[in-house]
Amino acid sequence: MPSSVSDSVSGRVVIVGGGLAGIAAATALAEADLQVTLLESRPQLGGRATSYIDKASGETIDNCQHVSMGCCTNLRDLCERLQVADAFQTESELYFIAPNGECCSFSADPLPAPFHLTRAFLKLSYLSLREKVLFASAVRALAQARPEKLLGSNFADWLRTHRQTDRLIQNVWEVVLVSALSESLDRIDAAYARKVFVDGFLSHADSWKVEIPRIDLDELYSQRTRAALAAKGVDVRVQTRATGLTYEDERVAQVSLHNGDPLIADDVILAVPQHQLSALLPSSPKLDSLRQQVSQLETAPITSVHLWYDRPLTALPHAVLVGRLSQWMFNRGQRTLNGESAHYYQVVISASRQLREWSQEDAIAAVAAELRAVWPSHRVPKLLHSRMITERRAVFSVTPGIDALRPVQQTGIENLQIAGDYTQTGWPATMEGAVISGYLAAENVPRRLGRPLQIVRPGLPFAGLSRWCLGLK
Ligand SMILES: Cc1cc2nc3c(=O)[nH]c(=O)nc-3n(C[C@H](O)[C@H](O)[C@H](O)COP(=O)(O)OP(=O)(O)OC[C@H]3O[C@@H](n4cnc5c(N)ncnc54)[C@H](O)[C@@H]3O)c2cc1C
Structure with missing residues (x-):
């Protein structure tokens, strides 16, 4: 745990954006005894790791299954700090469905x-x-x-x-x-x-092991996280949109809100997605290169298809579908759908640009047909309900040369940090990258006052044989 820095920092930190980057920064700085306010424009925390209410069924469904791996040491650290680490199931066996339908355990x-x-x-x-x-x-x-x-x-x-x-x-x-x-x-x-x-x-x-949340993302990264942040003294304000920053004497002095008086801040961390950053940045030539960098970042879509059947398709907890449109299947177990028992499966299609030309009905039908072909049954399960969600700007694209476009957390203005999966972390667009970015931004707050704190956790150590055989350092 970091030591207190409140004696050396004025201490009012305003964090804009309640996704994993903002949550990570808020957690670390609150534990360092700073006075933290976390602003989130939506009714819930979690950002892109979120759930929706499916209007047709009343079911809470995740926008997409969010998995992490054993190598995601900072996400695990955050979940431990927030006391939500118990919400994950570690999968030590993966199931690959070969192009011929054979199931290969791994x-x-x-x-x-x-x-x-x-x-x-x-x-x-x-x-x-x-x-x-x-x-x-x-x-x-x-x-x-x-x-x-x-x-x-x-x-x-x-x-x-x-x-x-x-x-x-x-x-x-x-x-x-x-x-x-x-x-x-x-x-x-x-x-x-x-x-x-x-x-x-x-x-x-252990780095390859897949960690899957056992509960909905809303319960994990919003409800339980919000309670944990409040217990740490973070002033969490949802449905509170920041509209801009006041820049005076080479510093950010205030955060303007759409619904109230501006907040005075000693430090500000903007933890919003890259396409929402520029609108919040104050006008200063010190931020020109940052604006220029983020304007060039490209994004990729991810689609999730949610299917409810009257009987189980498969007992496998998940499956990697090789050489098909459907990439991962997650078995979300038995649920109640409109008062009836149903078996819920979620299929993920990353980089789903090919679906742009398809109607929702065609895409759902294609996925359902693939699942039926992979898990044939004498009594064909009846599809009771389906839903498809495409997040068009799900992640930033790791296009060749991307590192030149990823900004560091410290902006050209001393008391203004940025955080978010797109910032310079060395990680692709993942929850781990978002958490690291939040921790890095948080580290900069006490560091500039001469009281550095180590918040970012190291990755898993390289095994001796890996170093020896592959020259890993
Ligand atoms: C469909 C999908 C599937 C994914 N699957 C995985 C996965 O399996 N594993 C994995 O590791 N990662 C996955 N990711 C990526 C992961 O979700 C992101 O990398 C991570 O959540 C990004 O966190 P963030 O805090 O950087 O940004 P965000 O989550 O986008 O958070 C930014 C927050 O800022 C808020 N905000 C914006 N403007 C304002 C404002 N003016 N005032 C106040 N608040 C504001 C937004 O509402 C949002 O809550 C997936 C993403 C998607 C979309």
């Missing part, structure tokens, strides 16, 4: 990284031995490449240079990377592809 052996998943990979029946060798040698080359050498290069080109076949690209590289980075491979910076494999699979025996 779990680690009790071996140190990077060999813990070797047997599971060799068992994947839908890859030939030649493909496995080709893939393994490319992964090794990727891990051994220096990240700074990869930065700026297009990963689709990198794969071609490393002789990866179309089948391998579709059945392995896309399966991992499109889900992890929410982008098509031709729009991915090779350094980010490397990060997924190194941090997620090669560096530590």
